[in-house]
Amino acid sequence: MKKSLIEALKDQILIADGAIGTLLYSYGVDRCFEELNLSHPDEVIKVHKEYIAAGADIIQTNTYGANYEKLSRYGLEDSVKEINTKAVRLAKDAAQGDAYVLGTTGGIRAIKQNISIEEIKRSFREQLYCLLLEGVDGILLETYYDLQELKTVLAIAKRETNIPVIAQVSLHEPGVLQNGIKLKDALKQLEILGADVVGLNCRMGPFHMLSSLEEVPLPNTSFLSVYPNASLPNYEEGRFYYSAEPDYFGDIAKELRLQGARIIGGCCGTTPEHIRSMARKIKGLKPIKEKHVKIKKEIELTSSPTNKKLLHHQVKERKTVIVELDPPKHLDTDLFFEGAKALKDVGIDALTLADNPLASPRISNNAIGSLVQSKFDLTPLVHITCRDRNLIGLQSHLMGLHTLGLHNILAITGDPAKIGDFPGAASVYDLSSLELIQLIKQNNEGISFSGKSLREKTQFSVGAAFNPNFRHLDASVKRLEKKINAGADYFISQPIFGIEELYEIHEATKHLSVPIFIGIMPLMSSKNAEFLHHEVPGINVPVNTRKRMAEAGADPKKAREIGMSIAKSLLDTAIKLFNGIYIVTPFVRYDMSIELIHHLNEKNNSERKVPYGHHVI
Incomplete structure (x- = not known):
């Protein structure tokens, strides 16, 4: 019988899958990837199976953006349940019990912060319940730039389920979140809130993720995870692509293990070849129990x-x-x-x-x-x-x-x-x-x-x-x-x-x-008053004021006198x-x-x- 995810992490390193969207994009599919669960299920299953064949112990559902807020961009906000339910069934069908299936939810706030926490809570709960009803092995909260948002949804997840919850932040700069909080402090807060696994994913390649983890101590009650991008993206002839070689990705994975990572997967740009290279080089290696934490010199403001x-x-x-x-x-x-x-x-x-x-x-x-x-x-x-x-x-x-x-x-x-x-x-x-x-x-x-x-x-x-x-x-x-x-x-x-x-x-x-x-x-004239009132956004000139300006008729001197008065x-x-x-x-x-x-x-x-x-x- 397969161990539970947490039991497995106690004494081994698990390989996770790579970027679902990147692989679908490489097949020429450039649209709402989550909707493909309904319209092209065979393509989604194919992606899952390719990652499992490459050595992935963990796969994630094709539901990163399958919440109300993100699906509404495509007019699919009423299909949240249908898309998430189908996604879990496709992943489980591909896994056949040989790989752990994580129900994935992605952060909503990134650059723009004008979505309220209450809206985020409603959207997250709807998606979470869909994933839980289908019996996933764990919940993966990934690509959260806003720590408040991640802490909010993590608290909801921990109240609603006893299955493992993985909470991952994303960084613009190595070792620090966008509000200036250090990565090690952010992960500690997530650990205290009950996250079973804490880590980071997306935005950075393996080199900068490695340097970020060098400052992070081993958690006391959770485990570390890391899902780096393949590299920075290139753009050529209207398409994005990633140039990092799979062998390089595998070599860095060995270093990530030495920083305490127990789940190592890939994010944007990573393909089955990247995962195969990782699996070949670190599968079977034992996780470390102690590490030396690099102390970074503070820059004085x-x-x-x-x-x-x-x-x-x-x-x-x-x-x-x-x-x-x-x-x-x-x-x-x-x-x-x-x-x-x-x-x-x-x-x-x-x-x-x-x-x-x-x-x-x-x-x-x-x-x-x-x-x-x-x-x-x-x-x-x-x-x-x-x-x-x-x-x-x-x-x-x-x-x-x-x-x-x-x-x-x-x-x-x-x-x-x-x-x-x-x-x-x-x-x-x-x-x-x-x-x-x-x-x-x-x-x-x-x-x-x-x-x-x-x-x-x-x-x-x-x-x-x-x-x-x-x-x-x-x-x-x-x-x-x-x-x-x-x-x-x-x-x-x-x-x-x-x-x-x-x-x-x-x-x-x-x-x-x-x-x-x-x-x-x-006011300069009656025409000026009427223009401001009727044509300039945010301006209201009361009717009595416009009547007074109209008294000047076409006399500019009188109009000026009335306007100044x-x-x-x-x-x-x-x-x-x-x-x-x-x-x-x-x-x-x-x-x-x-x-x-x-x-x-x-x-x-x-x-x-x-x-x-x-x-x-």
Whole structure:
């Protein structure tokens, strides 16, 4: 009679299978691999049998992405039970009792973190029950980049079953998870939660997995597993492929055994030949009982001197005024810098610089911001959109901003590319604004997205956008609360065009722990008001305000007077209710912003108060 999986691991090393998806891909199948359990069952059985013939003691079901969230990408979310049930039956049919069958579930969170834990719990439970009902020998939790997600599903699995549970993390960098926690500490947490086997899989080849395991001690109550990729992938003529030689893979497997691994298999790019090479070189060898753990020298983090111009500190202490002046759409910068200097001279606290607003290209705001800071000693507040940069670009951009000394930033999602000047351009959105805030705060701890040390802590003051113009204000406020939990230090609102709205916003947000810069934008004309209201996302101009602007008719001078009168009335109310004022300059008409600042000063002086800005505004 075959031993149980745990009994077998006590005195032997077990060989696991390789990448199911890679083998199916090599057969020319490029689609939802899990659906093949139903449409091409013979192909799935063939893969299982090839790995068993190569020497695999353990095979996994073809269910890595067979959960509600991932199957919904293919319109298959209602087929979770059918796909998982069939997968287990195919694997057991192939194994014929000669190999252990693990029911596989893959991590849902990878780069994007906007799937809630509650959604993950529901999706995992549904898949888990399907696998358990078919009688698998164990559960394999694999390719989890997010430790919180893995700990959550591990706890569910341990409550629902007594069969062995294998919990494996995936790394972007050797020896460290993406939140900066060390691999050895993560595996210890999984062991404490009851995982029978802990380990890592995917993303890295055998060399980097070996170096990662060198720092991991042998677990006290569980066993170690490792499923490396064949290598880094190559891309040629529209297809990915892996070039690692099976013999090399087998040689490294001997080293993995010496690091304490009891289950050794393969992930992306590994074929039956890789598994055959491993089996030939380590099958029959006894697992080690002791190991020397390599102690890696810690890299000491440094911190730059504290920046006294961080906006969230200022706005908590006193009334603070920031002004937006968009970078030019062309290379003639004279008017822009003329406006920046004039605004500096009237004492604004910061100049906010949009990041290609309305998806129209402008001079990069980090370049303009650096020049504004060096030319005029004026604090730039640089916006960052998720739309224009993938995760690599965002991390690089943040490092660049820190290096330039630009520490005040606004994290926003960004308008879709299709509304801008280049409608054929792609919107990236690797991250949402919430996830970008989290990334920036992680950088403030000296940790990059991958978990790698930046060797210096950034000191970003992170602003977030506030759109109070949704149909239901309470929904907007709940969004703010999520951004505060993500790490937002302050908020900047969309322009507000009604005094009643200012009071409503104050009442709805007065419980929040972070300050708000309330947006005020002078209207230029009736057409301007109607365009903003009807065509610009996130803007609401009340009907009374639009009627007042319509009174000017086609007279631009009168329109300006009415627009400025409305803006001044809004300012008078806003400054009583909020510590932060955000003036949006229309069409580089910085003279209008300066007039509003003078109005604030005159009202301030008449009431004999302390000036709003860092000097008289």
